[in-house]
Amino acid sequence: MTKQELLKTHFGYDTFREGQEAVIDALLAGKDVLAVMPTGAGKSICYQVPALMMKGITLVISPLISLMKDQVRSLNQAGISAAYLNSSLTQGQYFTALRYAKAGRYPVIYVAPERLTTEAFLDFALSADISMIAVDEAHCVSQWGQDFRPSYLKIEEFVAQLPKRPVISAFTATATKEVREDIARLLDLRDPFCTTTGFDRENLYFAVKTPKDKYKEVHDYIMEHPDDSGIIYCLTRKLVEEVCGKLIRDGISATRYHAGLSDEERRNNQDDFIYDRCHVMVATNAFGMGIDKSDVRYVIHYNMPKNMEGYYQEAGRAGRDGDPAECILLYGGKDVVTNQYLIERGQENLEMDAATQQLIRERDQERLRQMTFYCFTHDCLREYILKYFGEYGKSYCGSCLNCQTEFEEKDITEEAGAMVRCVQSCGQRYGVNVILDTIRGASTAKIRQYHMEENPAYGDCAKIPARKLRQIFNYLVLRDYLALTDDGYTIVKLTGSSESLLDGEKHLTMKMPKEQEPKRKEKRSRLSKASAGELGEQDEPLFQRLRALRLEIAREEKIPPYMVFSDKTLIHMCILKPGNEEEMFNVTGVGRYKFEKYGKRFIDAVQNM
Numbered sequence: 001m002t003k004q005e006l007l008k009t010h011f012g013y014d015t016f017r018e019g020q021e022a023v024i025d026a027l028l029a030g031k032d033v034l035a036v037m038p039t040g041a042g043k044s045i046c047y048q049v050p051a052l053m054m055k056g057i058t059l060v061i062s063p064l065i066s067l068m069k070d071q072v073r074s075l076n077q078a079g080i081s082a083a084y085l086n087s088s089l090t091q092g093q094y095f096t097a098l099r100y101a102k103a104g105r106y107p108v109i110y111v112a113p114e115r116l117t118t119e120a121f122l123d124f125a126l127s128a129d130i131s132m133i134a135v136d137e138a139h140c141v142s143q144w145g146q147d148f149r150p151s152y153l154k155i156e157e158f159v160a161q162l163p164k165r166p167v168i169s170a171f172t173a174t175a176t177k178e179v180r181e182d183i184a185r186l187l188d189l190r191d192p193f194c195t196t197t198g199f200d201r202e203n204l205y206f207a208v209k210t211p212k213d214k215y216k217e218v219h220d221y222i223m224e225h226p227d228d229s230g231i232i233y234c235l236t237r238k239l240v241e242e243v244c245g246k247l248i249r250d251g252i253s254a255t256r257y258h259a260g261l262s263d264e265e266r267r268n269n270q271d272d273f274i275y276d277r278c279h280v281m282v283a284t285n286a287f288g289m290g291i292d293k294s295d296v297r298y299v300i301h302y303n304m305p306k307n308m309e310g311y312y313q314e315a316g317r318a319g320r321d322g323d324p325a326e327c328i329l330l331y332g333g334k335d336v337v338t339n340q341y342l343i344e345r346g347q348e349n350l351e352m353d354a355a356t357q358q359l360i361r362e363r364d365q366e367r368l369r370q371m372t373f374y375c376f377t378h379d380c381l382r383e384y385i386l387k388y389f390g391e392y393g394k395s396y397c398g399s400c401l402n403c404q405t406e407f408e409e410k411d412i413t414e415e416a417g418a419m420v421r422c423v424q425s426c427g428q429r430y431g432v433n434v435i436l437d438t439i440r441g442a443s444t445a446k447i448r449q450y451h452m453e454e455n456p457a458y459g460d461c462a463k464i465p466a467r468k469l470r471q472i473f474n475y476l477v478l479r480d481y482l483a484l485t486d487d488g489y490t491i492v493k494l495t496g497s498s499e500s501l502l503d504g505e506k507h508l509t510m511k512m513p514k515e516q517e518p519k520r521k522e523k524r525s526r527l528s529k530a531s532a533g534e535l536g537e538q539d540e541p542l543f544q545r546l547r548a549l550r551l552e553i554a555r556e557e558k559i560p561p562y563m564v565f566s567d568k569t570l571i572h573m574c575i576l577k578p579g580n581e582e583e584m585f586n587v588t589g590v591g592r593y594k595f596e597k598y599g600k601r602f603i604d605a606v607q608n609m
């Protein structure tokens with residue numbers, strides 16, 4: 001079969017996406033490949049299709065067990081025989097899989113990097129016909145990457161032992177130059193074909209918000225999108241517990257994921273989310289790598305993450321199916337402090353010398369700074385992201401919060417002065433809320449308890465809305481006029497620059513959103529835009545019916561619903577209303593194997609509507 005035929009037969013797609021075909025052609029011509037593609041761009045097809053066209057076995061090296069399982073299951077769904085070899089198998093299962101592998105049963109085998117140089121695996125590999133090695137998440141080989149894994153360094157050692165050098169392809173979503181160079185060097189790629197696919201994900205909407213009450217913001221958002229699946233990322237396990245607990249208390253079907261849970265619980269919770277038994281996943285960044293739930297409609301960051309690489313990767317888990325999805329970051333001044341703490345602490349247990357550790361820490365600090373600027377920019381957010389990854393964006397995308405907001409330059413000299421005065425005269429002992437409540441002249445229990453009514457700045461900014469004061473406060477922290485500490489409780493401190501604001505001589509301005517409702521963004525709905533705009537209200541019942549059928553099949557087969565068919569495929573069915581086999585093949589995402597399994601039931605459902 002040709003590559004086009006394979007794409008249609010196994011995956012049900014008619015055309016390759018940007019970048020895929022060039023990578024496939026290079027691999028088939030025997031060239032090594034280094035492909036940088038953003039999350040959701042479709043990396044797997046780049047090595048899966050050539051794997052089916054090459055004579056021998058393709059080994060896919062992948063860092064995470066969940067990732068391998070998911071991929072293998074998807075391949076099996078597509079009628080491709082594949083297996084994985086990792087520590088989740090019992091010894092018996094492992095040896096059985098190796099035996100089948102030896103017998104040539106699997107054209108594609110996923111393997112964990114730690115396994116490569118073990119005796120049992122080498123015994124297999126040395127006698128097998130391995131035609132390609134595909135290294136997924138290849139940035140894990142680099143110490144400059146954000147997820148360095150020492151076991152990735154074994155890959156080269158392994159390849160060197162093989163009797164015949166296979167073609168090597170490396171895939172990653174991390175684009176920085178250092179990482180790219182490391183990948184090429186440490187995997188010993190030979191004159192590789194290098195490609196970088198556009199980082200822009202047009203279907204994603206970006207926003208940064210600084211709500212006073214983050215929980216309420218999240219809660220309200222979820223209530224407005226009751227049918228959608230979404231992920232809420234938090235910086236710490238503690239916060240995951242707290243937010244998830246509150247959501248459940250408020251009647252929302254949420255579940256959670258972080259490294260502090262047992263393997264079993266993590267697996268169960270992840271499945272609940274993937275199988276649509278729970279709509280909302282609250283998680284630390286431990287969740288998500290390799291989870292191809294293509295219909296995640298929103299990713300909300302409860303805290304600012306520690307770098308743009310991480311942010312874009314996590315946010316990019318929204319809308320992999322290409323339909324509109326939203327990425328919202330909720331910024332709070334404390335996020336910077338927490339991240340700083342995590343950076344300081346995070347490196348200690350890695351096997352690196354002190355100088356390298358120091359260098360990495362400095363890089364992390366710089367990355368954190370860039371991340372913070374994202375939260376404060378008034379320019380197009382999409383452009384900021386693309387620039388960060390070395391691409392040119394348009395200065396106006398029209399589908400991020402900043403592009404939809406009008407800003408104006410405001411004099412904030414008075415407010416800034418009041419804040420500094422307040423902090424100074426209370427002896428730098430209190431947190432943000434106390435300071436802001438004081439200058440607003442509020443009369444809360446805390447204000448009375450700390451006698452803040454007697455503070456000279458009390459009520460100085462009584463006319464300014466709390467939201468604005470918070471923005472100004474965050475701006476002062478960003479510009480180093482005030483600082484936050486983290487000794488269990490965040491306290492506002494003065495800095496070397498604070499004094500310059502005390503007497504009001506120095507004029508300070510900042511850009512602020514104009515006082516008007518931002519243009520109401522088009523309501524995101526599957527009936528609009530990316531789903532081709534053709535699905536009318538009248539097709540909603542059919543869509544619901546097909547969804548129900550999909551869920552029924554998923555339960556029968558114990559696979560996630562999106563592995564039966566994606567939303568996009570169901571929508572296309574609603575539009576085309578296929579009545580026979582031939583018409584069904586015109587639906588995107590319907591390949592031969594899936595047709596044979598499910599085609600008839602879906603045709604019946606469409607026809608009996």
Ligand code: ADP
Binds near residue numbers: 015017038039321
């Ligand atoms: P990545 O690993 O780059 O994050 P995946 O390989 O998981 O992305 O692919 C993301 C999604 O895009 C999957 O649902 C996949 O089936 C889909 N996809 C990949 N290639 C194509 C294509 N040529 N046409 C349509 N959908 C595709």
Ligand code: ZN
Binds near residue numbers: 395397399403
């Ligand atoms: Zn924009």
